[in-house]
Amino acid sequence: PRAVRLAARPHGLPTTSTWSVEGIALDPLADGEFLVKVSHISVDPAMRGWLRDVPSYIEPVAVGDIMRANAIGQVVESRHAGFSVGDAVVGLFGVTEFAVSDGTGVTRAHLDVADAPTWLGALGMTGLTAHHGLAQVGQLRGGETVLISAAAGAVGSVAGQLAAAKGCRVIGLAAGEEKARWLRTIGFDEVIDYRDDDLAARIGAAAPEGVGIFFDNVGGAVLDAGLANLARGARVVICGAISQYNEEGPVAGPSNYMALLVRRARMQGFLVFDYPALDEAAMADLVELYRSGRLIARETVIDGTVDDFGDTLLRLFDGRNTGKLVLKIS
Ligand code: NDP
Numbered sequence: 001p002r003a004v005r006l007a008a009r010p011h012g013l014p015t016t017s018t019w020s021v022e023g024i025a026l027d028p029l030a031d032g033e034f035l036v037k038v039s040h041i042s043v044d045p046a047m048r049g050w051l052r053d054v055p056s057y058i059e060p061v062a063v064g065d066i067m068r069a070n071a072i073g074q075v076v077e078s079r080h081a082g083f084s085v086g087d088a089v090v091g092l093f094g095v096t097e098f099a100v101s102d103g104t105g106v107t108r109a110h111l112d113v114a115d116a117p118t119w120l121g122a123l124g125m126t127g128l129t130a131h132h133g134l135a136q137v138g139q140l141r142g143g144e145t146v147l148i149s150a151a152a153g154a155v156g157s158v159a160g161q162l163a164a165a166k167g168c169r170v171i172g173l174a175a176g177e178e179k180a181r182w183l184r185t186i187g188f189d190e191v192i193d194y195r196d197d198d199l200a201a202r203i204g205a206a207a208p209e210g211v212g213i214f215f216d217n218v219g220g221a222v223l224d225a226g227l228a229n230l231a232r233g234a235r236v237v238i239c240g241a242i243s244q245y246n247e248e249g250p251v252a253g254p255s256n257y258m259a260l261l262v263r264r265a266r267m268q269g270f271l272v273f274d275y276p277a278l279d280e281a282a283m284a285d286l287v288e289l290y291r292s293g294r295l296i297a298r299e300t301v302i303d304g305t306v307d308d309f310g311d312t313l314l315r316l317f318d319g320r321n322t323g324k325l326v327l328k329i330s
Contacts, residue, residue: 001026003066003096004309009051012246013317018051019067019310026098034078036089036099040301042070042120043312043325048245057271067095067309070125072109072116090119095309097329113287114297121324122297123286126154129239129272131282133215134162137237137270142167144212145231147203149222151188152179153316154324155239158286159215160188161295168213171206173199173222175319182322186296194218199225210263213237219244220252227256236260236267246317298323303330 007020029035050061050068061068071093075083080103083089091106093099109119121127133155134140146163150156151172160170164187172183173194180191190206192199203211203225210231216223219241227236244251260267275282289295300321302312312327314320 001097002306003094004306005066006051006061006063008063009053011248014048014051014310014313016310021307024066024096024098026100029077029079029100031079032081033100033102034075034080034083036073036091036093036101037076038071038073038093038097038099038329040072040116040120041095041306041309041327041329042072042125043309043316043327044070044126045240045242045245045316047313048317068092069095070120071095071099072119073099088116088119090124095306097306114290117299117301117324117326117328118290118297120326121154121299122158122295123283123290124324125272126324127158127286128279128282130155130158130162130215131286132272132275132278133237133239133270134159134213135282136275136278137268138213138215138235140166140168140213145169145171145207145209146213146215147171147173147207147211147226147229148215148217149173149194149226150217150240150242151183151191152322153217154321156215156217157183157186157298157323158295161186161289163213164188165289165294169207171203171211173218179322182298194222194225200228203229210234215239216241218242223254224256227254227259230259230263230265232263232265234263234265236265238267238269242316299326300324301326301328303328305329
């Protein structure tokens, strides 16, 4: 089997020299282990952060190690009492064709409910991120205006639908007419292309009462434009800052942060792992919405091999994905 290792830390966007694809040797299973044949790899903006050798919420991937990745696959051999051959499992298996696991952090996917890619997206880590971010940090309640950046992406598209399901007015920021059209079909009231001139004024026109929750995935100038339009008591949810991930210097700070004072607003960052006691209920909520057709899951699935990982990752940074980006290992 083959896997992708980190060959060298990138400066700016990762390149072909960031990665090396190599054969790996699999040791025979020990008691309590099982072997997974990986079918789909989740491609995430966070991966760029894991390549940086700086203190963060998780250790960086070491040069020479298999690239960390969430993935889904099938158990093909087992010496673990809790996992049997044929089980569909999700875990941090890495960018690899096969992985040995002891079950730590591994969850089950129910392929009768949804196809494998959906268990990496709307019914997986990014769906959970949208749910916890809105409910726990955003304190989602009905009747407010919710602004979401990177709205047509994995997290954003779920967040918008959850807010719409609660009766909020939802404004999305996304690039291009195609993404805007799709977002309108899944419950977004307005979509603004964040590349247009005077973004802050456009958001203001779409949200005359101000934004109650700003769910920000982008940072930089987009964060500033949202901050300029807060309603009194607004919650700014810092989910990510993809516009900054490939920057070499310091990240662009929000120059409009005084809006927090004027609007008695708060801004809080969070990680999807912060609410383990609430994961099960949130997942049940997502599954129920999905089964009843009130949550539309969309994925951009790239059909390829582990060799395509490097190119696939770059799609996130130029917007060549709608919904969850997934690499299918054929
Ligand atoms: P997406 O599916 O949203 O893909 C990224 C999207 O970001 C692209 O499609 C693109 O959309 C947009 N984008 C890329 N570069 C820029 C830029 N410079 N300026 C504005 N928009 C840009 O990814 P995810 O849903 O997986 O992740 C979204 C965010 O959530 C990321 O910031 C990620 O780090 C964060 N995240 C945080 C988690 C947490 O625990 N806090 C967990 C998971 C994700 P477009 O075409 O519209 O530009």
